[in-house]
Amino acid sequence: MFVDPNTLAEFNQPAPRYTSYPTAPEWGPLLPLTYAEKLEAHTDEPLSLYFHIPFCKTMCLYCACSVVLNRKPENESRYVDYLMREIDLVAAHLGSSRRAVQIHFGGGTPTKLSIPLFEKLFTKIASTFEIDFSKEVAIEIDPRTVLEESGAKLHMLKRLGFNRVSFGVQDTDPKVQEAIKRRQSVEMTRECYSLARDLGFNGVNIDLIYGLPHQTQESFRKTVSDILQLRPDRIAMFSYAKVPWLKKHQKAIREETLPTTETKFQIYAEARKAFIEGGYIAIGMDHFALEEDEIVTCLRDKTLGRNFQGYTAKLSKDMLGFGVTAIGSIQDTYVQNIKGLTDYYSAIDRGELPIHLGKVSTPDDLLRKWVIHTLMCTFELDKELFHSTFGTSFDTYFAPLAEKLEALESRGLIHQTSSRIVASELGELFIRLVAMPFDAYIRPEIDQFSRSV
Numbered sequence: 425m426f427v428d429p430n431t432l433a434e435f436n437q438p439a440p441r442y443t444s445y446p447t448a449p450e451w452g453p454l455l456p457l458t459y460a461e462k463l464e465a466h467t468d469e470p471l472s473l474y475f476h477i478p479f480c481k482t483m484c485l486y487c488a489c490s491v492v493l494n495r496k497p498e499n500e501s502r503y504v505d506y507l508m509r510e511i512d513l514v515a516a517h518l519g520s521s522r523r524a525v526q527i528h529f530g531g532g533t534p535t536k537l538s539i540p541l542f543e544k545l546f547t548k549i550a551s552t553f554e555i556d557f558s559k560e561v562a563i564e565i566d567p568r569t570v571l572e573e574s575g576a577k578l579h580m581l582k583r584l585g586f587n588r589v590s591f592g593v594q595d596t597d598p599k600v601q602e603a604i605k606r607r608q609s610v611e612m613t614r615e616c617y618s619l620a621r622d623l624g625f626n627g628v629n630i631d632l633i634y635g636l637p638h639q640t641q642e643s644f645r646k647t648v649s650d651i652l653q654l655r656p657d658r659i660a661m662f663s664y665a666k667v668p669w670l671k672k673h674q675k676a677i678r679e680e681t682l683p684t685t686e687t688k689f690q691i692y693a694e695a696r697k698a699f700i701e702g703g704y705i706a707i708g709m710d711h712f713a714l715e716e717d718e719i720v721t722c723l724r725d726k727t728l729g730r731n732f733q734g735y736t737a738k739l740s741k742d743m744l745g746f747g748v749t750a751i752g753s754i755q756d757t758y759v760q761n762i763k764g765l766t767d768y769y770s771a772i773d774r775g776e777l778p779i780h781l782g783k784v785s786t787p788d789d790l791l792r793k794w795v796i797h798t799l800m801c802t803f804e805l806d807k808e809l810f811h812s813t814f815g816t817s818f819d820t821y822f823a824p825l826a827e828k829l830e831a832l833e834s835r836g837l838i839h840q841t842s843s844r845i846v847a848s849e850l851g852e853l854f855i856r857l858v859a860m861p862f863d864a865y866i867r868p869e870i871d872q873f874s875r876s877v
């Protein structure tokens with residue numbers, strides 16, 4: 425797809441990724457008591473659980489995740505002890521309704537934990553929650569951490585009942601890897617992938633990032649071809665989120681080594697085409713999946729979910745987050761745990777739920793969240809469905825946006841009819857921009873989001 429440079433420059437503006445609405449910068453202090461009340465009001469609905477393990481051995485320069493650099497096993501063992509105490513605190517408020525249909529371990533690097541430590545934590549989770557192992561038990565894996573002792577950690581994950589694994593790869597070119605300080609040979613990635621297949625993991629994902637230093641269309645073609653040869657069930661191809669005001673280490677990536685906006689877009693467009701031609705179905709803006717993957721069924725029957733991990737099968741309404749910085753959402757409320765380890769530990773020592781930020785959604789927030797989420801997941805809005813869901817006319821409620829929507833239409837991002845708003849092919853690639861007019865909190869004067877290309 426060709427987009428002329430001026431249009432691209434115009435589209436390349438800061439835009440939220442809408443993994444939540446209202447977005448995280450709009451959240452404010454939230455009392456542990458508020459969270460406790462939400463947990464106590466929880467019915468027998470099944471839950472999603474997210475466990476954040478922040479540790480990494482080294483820092484990849486592009487990383488925007490919540491990471492704690494650590495080489496001392498005792499720090500990890502201390503963390504797991506506190507995490508287990510947090511599980512007890514939350515469970516005490518939940519009462520007996522503790523069915524879990526979706527478990528996700530993220531980080532940082534969960535597989536940095538030793539096997540005994542990981543097993544200890546997982547045993548605690550499995551004895552506290554009633555896990556449905558026929559649903560999703562997933563983990564993010566850094567391939568550099570699981571090949572020791574003939575892949576003993578992967579064997580452990582299989583034994584514990586994990587069924588989805590996601591490998592961080594980002595780019596297979598040694599020159600790019602050198603510049604991002606993440607050395608991971610293609611052979612290592614292949615070995616890891618093959619072992620996961622041999623062990624029978626049926627949901628394997630690979631993460632890539634475009635827009636990294638020294639990437640060119642040609643170099644990324646090789647990365648795409650390396651990954652297509654493996655044929656994972658899913659591929660997540662993220663745009664490099666450059667947020668140096670939040671992640672200071674990103675400043676070590678020299679500006680002049682980054683691809684231009686045009687090259688970055690072309691890298692994305694070409695890779696997207698290659699994945700689609702290679703038999704993958706595009707899911708939202710940055711995920712691709714093989715036809716057999718359940719996420720494709722979700723796309724088709726419009727049950728695709730979007731949470732802090734990106735696009736997922738939506739298996740439950742509520743998600744509880746455990747561990748430092750972890751985010752959850754319960755009923756109408758987002759909740760985020762304390763960000764620093766020391767404060768996180770102190771709260772748990774006081775017997776408090778270790779949360780500090782959150783947002784109780786207003787009725788207007790919930791309605792806009794539905795609109796934004798629907799656009800991000802299905803690329804269209806059905807005004808009748810909006811009417812039947814909220815009992816109010818879409819055109820009346822969003823009358824003040826008419827001009828902005830017309831502007832999106834004249835820029836070729838959407839088509840409007842009396843009953844629908846549908847993103848064009850171009851609009852699908854820039855769906856963040858299509859969603860933005862519906863965001864009541866956008867403050868263009870504050871540069872707080874990564875750019876849309």
Ligand SMILES: C[S@@+](CC[C@H](N)C(=O)[O-])C[C@H]1O[C@@H](n2cnc3c(N)ncnc32)[C@H](O)[C@@H]1O
Binds near residue numbers: 566
């Ligand atoms: C927690 S990491 C995955 C597990 C493991 N730590 C690893 O790196 O292999 C989650 C994913 O976030 C993505 N990611 C991290 N920082 C990013 C950034 N600045 N922009 C886009 N994607 C990013 C990477 O694709 C990475 O694989």
Ligand code: SF4
Binds near residue numbers: 479487489491532
């Ligand atoms: S990308 Fe993964 S391994 Fe690298 S610093 Fe971030 S969380 Fe750690």
